[in-house]
Every structure is written in C-alpha cells, then in structure tokens.
Amino acid sequence: MNLQLKAPKLTVVEKKAIQITGSKSESNRLLILQQQYPNLKIKNLSNSDDTVHLQHALNSGTDVLDIGHAGTAMRFLTAYLANQEGREVTLTGSARMKERPIGILVDALRYLGAQIDYLEKEGYPPLRIKGKKLQGGEVTMDAGVSSQYLSALLLIGAQMEHGLQLRLAGKLTSRPYLEMTTSLLKEVGIGTRFEENHIHIEPKKTILNVKITVESDWSSAGYWYSWVALQSPGYAMQLSSYKKTSLQGDSKLVDIYEKLGVATSFENDHILLEKRQDFQHPQKLEFDLTQQPDQAQTIFATCIGLGIDLKLTGLHTLRIKETDRIEAMAVEGARFRESEIKTSPDTIEIHFLSKSHFKDKVSIDTYKDHRMALAFAPLCMKTTLIIRDADVVTKSYGDYWEDMKAVKVNITEI
C-alpha cells in the first residue's frame, strides 16, 4: 500500500487527544514473564505486530514458530524456549531477521547448557532449539551490540536453579532497555541487583499475584513530538497515557524536543505537547542516541523539516535493526531539500545549504522498516509526501494513519 499525505493548509490550534497503544518493549517482557509466572496480570498490552507475534508464538503448540520482524520476540523466545524442558522447536522470522545476528545470546545460552543449532547461517536465525532445564550460574556477555541479548537472558534468570549472575563485557548500549528489564523483574517480585557491570538475579519459581499496567509507547509519541515541532507556535495536542517516571528510555524525548521547540506538561495520565511561542531556532544540534536508538529517524526528519543542521552519534546498533537505518536515512533524507549528508559506522550528519527549499512532491521508500514511514510522515507539513509500503507501520503503531487523519492530514491510497 502506497499512501499520499498532504497536511492541512492552515493548522488549527486545537488540543487533539490521541491514545497511544502500550509500549511494545514493556509488553514483550511482561508476556515472557507471565508465561513463567501465571500470577502476573497485564493491562494495556501493546497492539503492535511485534507483541501479537510474540503472543501467538507463546500460545502455539506448533513445531515452527515464525516471529516475522520482531527483534525482541526473536531474542526473548530464544532464551525462554531454551529453558523449556521437553519442547523442541524451530524459531524463525522474516528474511531480514535472518540477517540480524544472535550469536552473542546463543553462545551465552550454550555456555549455560542450552541445546541450540543454527539451521542456515552460523550466528543467525533460524534456530533449532531443544529445551532443557537450565541450571543457571555465572556468564559473561558482550554488552555493546544489542541490549536485547542481555534482557533475554535476564527474563529467564530466576527460573533457573541457581539464578543468574550476568557480567557485562565492553561498553553497554541501549542501557534504558536493560534497566526496564531489571525494573520489571523487581516489580513482579524477583530479587534483582544491578551493580556497575554485574547483574544478579535470585532464583524464584513462583510469585504472588501482581497486576502491571503497561505505559503507552514513548517511541510512538516521538512522531507527535516531531509533528508539533513542525507546527506554528501555540499548536498543542494531548497524548495518553503517560507518567512522569517512565521505564522507557525514549521518555527522554521531553528534553530532546525542548531543544526543538516543543514544551511538555504532564497532566493526570496524559502529556500536553505545545509548540513554544519563544522558540529560538538553533543553527545546529547534536545528540548522542546510544540510549535512545529508536528516535534517530524521528529527530533526523524533524531537523529536515526545521532546516536545523544535525549530528547524531551513538548509532552503532542502527545497522542491525529492521534495515541499515543509517543508510536508509541518508538516502531518503536527501530527497526533501538541498543538503549534504555524511555517515560513518555510528553517526549521521546533515547540513542544509542556504536557500534550501522543499521540493513540491517527494516519494520515499521504507525498507520494510516501520520507523522510516512513521518518522518521515510529519514532513507532509512541508511537501506532498508519498510513502511506499506504508503498511509497515503495524510493526509498532498500527493506528498511525488513522491518528494522522484525526489531525486533519489528507491521506489517499495511490
């Protein structure tokens, strides 16, 4: 499905309220925990494809489990299934999933006694997993490639006889996601200590009744921050349901978008985003996104919209996500207006030439990556925008096009 987007000529200053689905990161951790601790009740689960894929896999008794593009489902299920005695399954995913490495996690699980074989390329899915009762103990993992490998192991840690002592080697990446995991373990009642480069999980077979409400997805809120940043001063909208103390590292958007002219206020269970009247347009901004990797495309697109030179660093994990996101941003970002874009293995920079005008019409490819469509869509404020394969958004935010219509964007299928 290709969509053409045109923003309304006059942006009306109205406080549109949008309800965003639950965080897929919190949801997918809680689903794995619930499978092991049925006394856990979850409210406001994400309706994203990634969560639906994981739910189907967990409820299916079949021999082959296909989790599509869902990275967390792939990594979390690998660990979970490795510890399910008497179960033998093939775990596979999309063509891209077969290019996303998993060796660091498989090595750690094998070290703990798991039986996992690679069915195609060494170090990559698909995997054949023969579940065993793992004993746990001490293991060291490289923490600099993807935090999901670490979270996957932590989520099964307390079910193992001796619990888990995980040592992190190298420089930890995407730390807030690891802290989300340890916080949720604590919330369900599992003894967890995170000390510098050492995480200690105590064994726990059962828990008391606990009910956890998933907070709405902050990564999805990012597209609305970008939308508001591109509006005239005074424009405001509400997003629900959010809290000031979030487990999600992407709640850092509040500070990031302060620099891009968006003020946030927390009111009851929602946030109010408002384009500042006194916004001083900066010449250049720089952000290190080691802790917020999923916001790279969103911030990049906002800066294209505002014509602010930008340097993003800490992007090393982006090359193994749904697509090589650094390359995808460089190619598609160049289509909107005259600019110079430079990339390195973990950075991207964009500089706008003076008198850099927007093209009247721009078409972008999405590379089977939801965040390409989601992040670039607000640029329909500046040009008539065609987004190819726009249905990719369902990986994390299936209601996006409906929500865009609610803020008066004219969307036609072409």
Ligand SMILES: O=C(O)C1=C[C@@H](OP(=O)(O)O)[C@@H](O)[C@H](O)C1
């Ligand atoms: O644990 C998680 O829920 C996630 C961790 C991050 O991945 P990396 O740790 O690979 O950067 C993030 O990009 C992804 O969207 C979700």
Ligand SMILES: C=C(OP(=O)(O)O)C(=O)O
């Ligand atoms: C990187 C992402 O997801 P995953 O790694 O879980 O596929 C994402 O949603 O941006």
